[in-house]
Amino acid sequence: MFLSSATNTLDAKGRVSVPADFRAVVAQSAFDGIIVWPSFDGAYLEGGGIALLQDYQRSLETLDYYDEGRIALQRAIFAESRRLPFDGGGRVSLPKDLHEYAGLNGKITFVGLGRRFEIWSPAAYAERSENVRKLARENRHRLKPVPRDAQGGTL
Amino acid sequence: MFLSSATNTLDAKGRVSVPADFRAVVAQSAFDGIIVWPSFDGAYLEGGGIALLQDYQRSLETLDYYDEGRIALQRAIFAESRRLPFDGGGRVSLPKDLHEYAGLNGKITFVGLGRRFEIWSPAAYAERSENVRKLARENRHRLKPVPRDAQGGTL
């Protein structure tokens, strides 16, 4: 489970350390690294382990082959995603077009959100999450107990 | 189940013993430690075992992906939480920003609340709990019998 946030530095070679906790999440999975793609919801990146993409795949396979949504999501996620392997020090090289998409320079923030994570420029994330606690307080009643055997959605 | 309260000392390295009773609650779960995050309801911390976060995740997955409340709660809980593993003596290191958020120094109070717990500065907790009994008395009718086979709540 991806938890907590951390801000690391993007070096001159375009490398950045993935937080050790995040690395632990994807350890012993089929691919020793992370998968990252540009969010279709804003100027930031989304990512996860290979298992997340496999879950997405399973979810999309419940839709018709030519379902418009299926195709759109496949294009936005599968086609745009990059496989970023860890180097010996637990870093990944973030391709230049992804830097640019998310407006990253110097520092980048990893944000753990459970089954996936996001990558933000620290300033943009600070702005976006300015009122989180207030909003969370207002929405706390939405966090309802769920029966143990109910299946949660994948996406 | 997290029960009772205990006050332990925060040492120079930022470590604090988690009450043995609390450790027993999370023993034999996937992660040997606790998860802690700043409460969105006041200057204290909330925490629980990994199972609690998994319950929260299941609950959030019943909401729409772009639901404002879902996003706020995800950011306020998942992105803000820290995974704190036990050391050999059953202690955790509490990150500095969490100390500061909860105004902790020297002594800290663990408060068991069933499925989760809270972490308070002893003084703040004493103040907060001044009229717990009164509030509880006013809410006594909320404590209703539940059939044995009904699924337990998340909170």
Next chain:
DNA sequence: TGGGATAGCATGGGATTTTATGGGATACAA
């Protein structure tokens, strides 16, 4: 029931390991 033995707990501090990060060397591609 008393009281000594034992085990578990909270705590301190030194030693060791991990982490994040920089930079050179090496392989690969255009």
Next chain:
DNA sequence: TTGTATCCCATAAAATCCCATGCTATCCCA
């Protein structure tokens, strides 16, 4: 060759491990 990507090693700071200690609670047996 020249640029690009990957691998490897070095390092300082931080986190973690490990052992020791006093205290408390529990156990056990006379």
